[in-house]
Amino acid sequence: MNAGTLVPQLFYDLLSRIAPGALALPTIIAAVLAPRDVLRFFAAWASQPAAQRPSTTEELLWGLLFAYFSGTLLRGVDYLALEGISRLRSRSGSPTEPLVRYDLYYRIKIEQPEAGSRITKIKAEGSMAAVLETGFVISILIDVGFILHQASQERFVFGSILVLAILAMDAFRRHVRYRLRLAVSEHCKILKIPETEAAKTA
Numbered sequence: 001m002n003a004g005t006l007v008p009q010l011f012y013d014l015l016s017r018i019a020p021g022a023l024a025l026p027t028i029i030a031a032v033l034a035p036r037d038v039l040r041f042f043a044a045w046a047s048q049p050a051a052q053r054p055s056t057t058e059e060l061l062w063g064l065l066f067a068y069f070s071g072t073l074l075r076g077v078d079y080l081a082l083e084g085i086s087r088l089r090s091r092s093g094s095p096t097e098p099l100v101r102y103d104l105y106y107r108i109k110i111e112q113p114e115a116g117s118r119i120t121k122i123k124a125e126g127s128m129a130a131v132l133e134t135g136f137v138i139s140i141l142i143d144v145g146f147i148l149h150q151a152s153q154e155r156f157v158f159g160s161i162l163v164l165a166i167l168a169m170d171a172f173r174r175h176v177r178y179r180l181r182l183a184v185s186e187h188c189k190i191l192k193i194p195e196t197e198a199a200k201t202a
Contacts, residue, residue, distance in 0.1 A: 012120060016127035018064055021071025024135025027162075031139035031146075035158050071131045078134040108187045115190075119183050126176040133169035136162050 030038040045053075053059070109116030140162040147155045 012124045013068065015121070015124040017071030017075065017131065018067045019071075020128045020131035020135070021067035021069070021074065022063065024074055024132055024139075025066060025070040027135055027139045028142070030158070031142040031162075034146075034154065036154060070135075074131045074134045074138075075127060077138075078130040081134070104184055104188055108184065108191065111191055112187065115183075115187050119180065119187070122176060122180050122183060126173060126180065129169050129173045129176060133166060133173065136166045136169065140166065 026038065033041075054062075105116070105119060108119060140159055143155055143159045143162065146152075147159065
């Protein structure tokens with residue numbers, strides 16, 4: 001595997017799994033343990049003498065590992081949720097279309113690698129938003145459970161922030177979907193793919 005293929009794959013994993021996983025996992029932990037306790041834990045951990053802590057390299061590797069698997073797991077949860085919604089829509093007679101036809105996407109990557117890389121970046125942004133939104137939804141469900149059991153101002157504030165974050169991520173996902181459809185459609189025109197075929201990407 002040469003650098004020309006390795007670098008884009010690493011960038012995709014960084015943007016779509018590691019970065020959102022690094023934020024979503026602590027958010028879920030904060031929902032379970034309470035935000036203030038999590039902040040105290042990280043403050044105590046950061047204040048430990050260097051001799052009592054693992055090396056910076058080990059901490060970084062473990063952090064990347066947990067972030068990657070958290071992002072991958074949450075992306076899977078999001079996929080299952082979307083798959084369930086798609087099946088419900090199919091049963092009700094509502095039309096369901098894939099976000100992008102992958103045969104067109106891969107054709108663009110082969111014939112115009114630079115354009116394919118730009119579309120891949122857009123896909124990575126969509127995956128990042130999906131991971132974050134899923135993590136925030138799980139967090140607010142946990143937070144609501146604690147509020148119903150024993151309400152507190154801290155929980156209400158945390159939940160309010162999560163609601164805003166979910167709305168922002170949902171809006172960003174819609175924006176990414178629009179950009180992705182537009183990018184694939186426009187490059188299909190450049191590659192002279194028939195308009196009827198390109199229209200199926202919408």
